[in-house]
Amino acid sequence: MSDSKLPQALIKYLRIPDDRDAKDRVESLRQEALGLIRPIVWYRDISPEKFHTLFSPWSRESESITSLLRGAERIRLLAASLGSALENESRVRQARGNVFEGYILDRMGSYLVEREMRRLDRRTSGQARSRDQICGRRFSPGYGDFPLDAQIVFLRILSPVIPELRISCGLVLYPEKTVTALKPAYPASRRGTG
Amino acid sequence: MHHLIFPINALPSIQLVDSDFLDIHFSPERKAEAAFRYYSEIDADVMFYFSDVVIQAEAMGAGISYSRHRMPRVASPASKIEVPRPHRCPRMQANANALRRMERDFPQAHRAALVYGPFTVAGQIAGEQRLLRMLSEAPREAEALLEKCSRLAARYRDYLLNNGADLFWISDPLAGLLPPEQYMPWAGDPVRELFAPSPRTPRILHVCGDTSHILPGMLATGADGISFDNCMELLLQEEQIPETVSLIGNLDPVLVQTQPQEEVRKHTADLAQLMGPLRHFCLSTGCALPPDTPVESVAAFVDSGKEALDHLEPWTEDMLEVCRTVHMGRGNQAKTRIRSALERGADPLSLLIGGLSRAIRKASGRYESKLCYLPELLLIVEAFYDGFSCLEHRLRERPFRGTVVLGTVRGDIHEIGKNLVRVFLETSGYRVVDLGADVHPETFRQACEEHNPDLVGLSGFTSHSRQAMQETIQAIRHGKAGDRIAVMVGGAAVNPSRAGELGCDGYARDAVEAVRVANALNP
Numbered sequence: 001m002s003d004s005k006l007p008q009a010l011i012k013y014l015r016i017p018d019d020r021d022a023k024d025r026v027e028s029l030r031q032e033a034l035g036l037i038r039p040i041v042w043y044r045d046i047s048p049e050k051f052h053t054l055f056s057p058w059s060r061e062s063e064s065i066t067s068l069l070r071g072a073e074r075i076r077l078l079a080a081s082l083g084s085a086l087e088n089e090s091r092v093r094q095a096r097g098n099v100f101e102g103y104i105l106d107r108m109g110s111y112l113v114e115r116e117m118r119r120l121d122r123r124t125s126g127q128a129r130s131r132d133q134i135c136g137r138r139f140s141p142g143y144g145d146f147p148l149d150a151q152i153v154f155l156r157i158l159s160p161v162i163p164e165l166r167i168s169c170g171l172v173l174y175p176e177k178t179v180t181a182l183k184p185a186y187p188a189s190r191r192g193t194g
Numbered sequence: 195m196h197h198l199i200f201p202i203n204a205l206p207s208i209q210l211v212d213s214d215f216l217d218i219h220f221s222p223e224r225k226a227e228a229a230f231r232y233y234s235e236i237d238a239d240v241m242f243y244f245s246d247v248v249i250q251a252e253a254m255g256a257g258i259s260y261s262r263h264r265m266p267r268v269a270s271p272a273s274k275i276e277v278p279r280p281h282r283c284p285r286m287q288a289n290a291n292a293l294r295r296m297e298r299d300f301p302q303a304h305r306a307a308l309v310y311g312p313f314t315v316a317g318q319i320a321g322e323q324r325l326l327r328m329l330s331e332a333p334r335e336a337e338a339l340l341e342k343c344s345r346l347a348a349r350y351r352d353y354l355l356n357n358g359a360d361l362f363w364i365s366d367p368l369a370g371l372l373p374p375e376q377y378m379p380w381a382g383d384p385v386r387e388l389f390a391p392s393p394r395t396p397r398i399l400h401v402c403g404d405t406s407h408i409l410p411g412m413l414a415t416g417a418d419g420i421s422f423d424n425c426m427e428l429l430l431q432e433e434q435i436p437e438t439v440s441l442i443g444n445l446d447p448v449l450v451q452t453q454p455q456e457e458v459r460k461h462t463a464d465l466a467q468l469m470g471p472l473r474h475f476c477l478s479t480g481c482a483l484p485p486d487t488p489v490e491s492v493a494a495f496v497d498s499g500k501e502a503l504d505h506l507e508p509w510t511e512d513m514l515e516v517c518r519t520v521h522m523g524r525g526n527q528a529k530t531r532i533r534s535a536l537e538r539g540a541d542p543l544s545l546l547i548g549g550l551s552r553a554i555r556k557a558s559g560r561y562e563s564k565l566c567y568l569p570e571l572l573l574i575v576e577a578f579y580d581g582f583s584c585l586e587h588r589l590r591e592r593p594f595r596g597t598v599v600l601g602t603v604r605g606d607i608h609e610i611g612k613n614l615v616r617v618f619l620e621t622s623g624y625r626v627v628d629l630g631a632d633v634h635p636e637t638f639r640q641a642c643e644e645h646n647p648d649l650v651g652l653s654g655f656t657s658h659s660r661q662a663m664q665e666t667i668q669a670i671r672h673g674k675a676g677d678r679i680a681v682m683v684g685g686a687a688v689n690p691s692r693a694g695e696l697g698c699d700g701y702a703r704d705a706v707e708a709v710r711v712a713n714a715l716n717p
Contacts, residue, residue: 017570094609100569103610142657170606171656176607
């Protein structure tokens with residue numbers, strides 16, 4: 001097996017040692033991971049008012065969100081999930097003592113779910129441009145002063161789309177390899193105003 | 195030099211003669227008698243006379259403060275710098291006298307000519323801060339001073355080697371303060387010049403503190419052995435030391451000074467098993483043993499070290515190969531070598547400590563020094579487990595450091611970090627009771643009562659976990675053995691300051707550090 005199949009970005013992300021055997025094992029794990037994931041991506045555009053209705057009180061109390069949404073016409077809610085099979089397999093490997101494989105599968109999951117989210121982000125940002133809008137940065141619950149409690153709202157919205165989605169009492173979504181975000185769209189006239 | 199065992203200096207010898215610190219410095223008879231009595235009890239391969247660091251500075255004119263109750267100190271820089279003949283200096287004469295008697299009484303052992311490095315002596319004469327400033331502000335003045343210090347050091351070297359010494363030891367404690375680019379011109383070159391005329395005499399260099407930044411320069415002095423301070427992780431230095439140069443070190447002198455003999459034996463055996471597979475390793479202390487170190491503890495250090503190294507001797511090649519293959523992440527190769535060694539009668543415990551665990555400790559050190567990343571470390575851990583599967587059923591005893599109850603706190607399902615902590619604790623000799631993730635405080639308390647652990651490890655990733663950690667710590671503290679059990683925390687939910695606020699006993703940034711913290715909390 002040639003290590004050239006492994007994307008350089010993945011090698012860098014996983015910090016794989018420069019060793020042929022290690023790279024071969026990671027490539028094999030990558031193939032396994034790709035077979036285990038069931039990617040689901042989802043997005044919805046809502047008005048700022050609707051956003052605040054859904055995410056209140058956390059959205060109104062968050063300075064990060066207030067600043068990000070200033071001047072926004074629409075708010076895009078985004079989600080990507082890989083399902084639970086990959087992370088379950090990662091746990092099984094770890095429990096068996098295959099710590100390298102368990103760790104790599106877990107990191108691979110993080111890499112792949114982020115890749116799905118970025119693809120979705122790019123696609124929807126392209127659509128916004130065609131509507132003469134520009135997009136702000138992607139922002140997720142748990143960052144800045146926007147608390148993880150907002151995941152409760154995402155859970156409610158996403159439950160019909162991702163039936164196995166659950167939330168822990170620590171407000172962590174399960175499957176773990178699930179990413180949620182919001183992204184403001186501003187009128188194109190805002191461009192250049194900083 | 196191969197597998198020699200010795201403590202540095204002979205300061206505890208003062209306890210064996212009716213003498214105080216003043217007497218022993220000025221009475222050649224008492225100093226020689228102290229060495230005789232000391233080495234009659236301590237079976238060291240390299241012997242020293244009772245020596246103090248100010249002897250050359252004093253001879254060159256520095257003012258010295260003496261006391262009957264402590265070692266002498268430099269009290270004032272030299273006003274006029276002299277380069278005397280050592281045979282005219284009474285205290286140097288006393289050392290030569292001790293060497294002559296050691297040569298007569300212990301002809302089988304090496305007898306060290308202990309000389310202090312010119313840079314260190316220059317610092318004592320001029321004042322350390324002033325010397326360091328002089329290097330940039332008045333380099334010619336510094337050079338002139340160093341030249342005089344080197345001249346006396348050379349004379350003293352010849353005097354000692356002509357009076358019974360057969361090993362040349364330079365201690366240069368101040369040199370560790372120099373940055374790499376300044377080490378060679380100001381400290382390394384003078385040492386190299388002192389070593390050069392005695393190529394047939396073993397030449398050893400000791401610099402106190404962390405010397406990793408100047409190690410290439412220390413090797414360039416031509417030393418036949420490098421003695422490391424106890425703050426250094428020898429496993430991280432071994433690849434830089436060629437097999438022709440002895441790697442010497444480095445049991446903590448304070449441990450020998452303060453701990454019961456059983457502890458001294460245990461730590462000595464650990465160090466011997468860890469480094470003993472290297473044929474060019476010499477077991478020593480990381481610096482001079484303090485004068486009040488119990489002589490029985492010094493004997494325990496030397497005797498247990500000899501026993502441990504003798505025990506390893508037939509299997510050193512196997513241990514090194516097991517370590518090498520595990521370190522490369524080649525579990526199958528490690529298994530093959532272990533099976534072959536066991537068939538030839540190798541001791542399973544030695545293969546575990548000197549082979550498998552050695553690889554883990556080496557890799558952990560590399561990881562902590564940012565020389566490798568987690569995936570490489572985990573490959574090594576997997577190879578460890580592969581090798582361990584061949585040994586497990588043959589081990590009558592396993593190194594057992596204690597029991598740890600471990601879990602991710604309530605409301606948090608993140609397990610990767612916690613699982614790695616479990617693996618690293620297990621490979622370091624701990625029994626781990628893993629409660630899993632999202633663990634209720636009451637479950638932790640019950641586990642503590644059931645398993646009576648030495649430590650509890652709490653992992654948490656989210657900010658909500660901090661509250662759960664607090665509740666868990668309270669639950670443990672209110673349990674039956676709550677006051678006795680140490681609690682450590684880790685994970686993205688906490689940092690050292692948050693950990694302090696939670697009232698726990700330790701914080702670990704990652705799995706490798708968790709082992710270090712656990713060892714510190716459970717000595």
